[in-house]
Amino acid sequence: MATAEDKSIIIMAIVNLTDDSFYPGSRCLAEGGIFDGEGFRLRVRNMVKEGAGILDLGACSTRPGSRSVSEEEEWERLRPGLLAVAEECPGVRISIDTFRPAIVSRAYDLIGSFIVNDVSGGCADMWSTVGELGLEYVAMHTRGTPETMQQLTEYDDVTLEVIRFFDTIAETAYRYGVKDWILDPGFGFAKTVEQNWALLREMDRFGKFGKRILAGLSRKSFLYKPLGITPDDALTATQIADFIALDKGADILRVHDVAEASRTIRLFRLYRYSSGGSPSQKPV
Template identity: 35%
Template sequence: MQQDNLTTTKIMGIINANNDSFYEGSRFKGLDAIEKINSLIQDGAQIIDIGGVSTKPGSLPISQDEELQRIKPICDLIFKEKIYEKVTLSIDSYTPKVIEYALKSGFTIVNDITGLQNDEVVKITAKYNATVIIMHMQGEPQNMQVNPTYKDVVSEVHQFFTKQIQKATQFGIKNIILDVGIGFGKSLEHNLSLLKNMDSFLDLDCEILIAASRKSMIDKITPSSINERLSGTLAIHLDSVRRGASLVRCHDVKEHHQALKVQEAIDNI
């Protein structure tokens, strides 16, 4: 199983079309975003995740219209230059208007941090036969890190996934990916429990995405700035792949591609 996971692991690169995402190195607009997408493809990304709103702890929501204004220039260039023919594109949003515009522009994945709470998002995803990423989050970005509490975080996230998979299926969504939501309404202990028990979600028969790139849990283990967390990120992501994750969302595509290839070579000897 470990060998299969590693040989089929897909890398998702990140593009943020906003000025307040927590990692400055992921922020791009217009033609700069297209250049970065092409660079990420060369570095080994099979999927590009593009979003226009920061969802870091404490961030505030913006209007659908403002979000669309941020994402529209990139979507238009993607459609014009047929970037969707070179790479799979994911829209990181939970607002129907933005999601539909992206899906019309060649995107085929909806990355919903609210885990399909909005029925309109479910309907649009099904309408375009798109894949959905169902993420677990306790609370909302502006308050999710204010004393997050669980009786059993692994069990509760599993129950949430079971319920939302059923909802997605009832609406006609065929392809589902699961994301435990590292750092989204979780303490360090919660994050570590989810990582250690990643294989607990394999019985749900969906691909599992791991997305801990440069997140603050690394700083809580070993004090480090955002720019100093690549090593910790690689440690988390490689371990998660060995425990069942088959999709890695990261800022540092080239480094992840190399690390995964080396791990694959070791396992396949």
């Protein structure tokens, strides 16, 4: 039987095939929105080398305030990235950050099985598509759309209301035959700075669902705004938040900075599971 020390912690690396994601350092399109095949391949190779177990490709920005591109534009951005990853990193899981069932179907026809990372919270067509194709599904809590979400932050108890949302998700997943779904509390989506911190502090409450928990904290505004800095300067804040998330039960860290996340996980394991030992032991 696996012990807590053996728990698998996976890094999901953010690969943005967009030109308007909130953190410029994550964008993989060249100037003018052109796909840079050589640069893209180098980036994903490095991410895998640094410890990424999942590459999460997104071709339509969902940052607060953003407007969606058309389905065709999303697909034209996504398709070359999918082919490059499938060829360059055949042993690494692919995740697709999309809310469109049609994109899921087209991607499945192109590369086969992958993880659907749906920031919309799911619709009937998406659930039906995921269930029929037998795909893993990341269900994320949010409200409204990227354009309206930050006006929808009224909660009596944010953690309790997010738990109730996932009670419904569990029922929906069962109804549509989606057996393998991942729980994402939706940090930064339809939540204030204070609500995000409350959710992080109480994240262990989601253990009741018995599902893997994904924490997407990387360089988000609830980390950098209280410090008066920008996303570019929020790496240290991200590592601290990721450490807390791991201690609260996170199984997957969705990050921009893979090498630093790997180091955070290594230190977390020392903190959480180290039993001490004799002075003669070599340092880790």
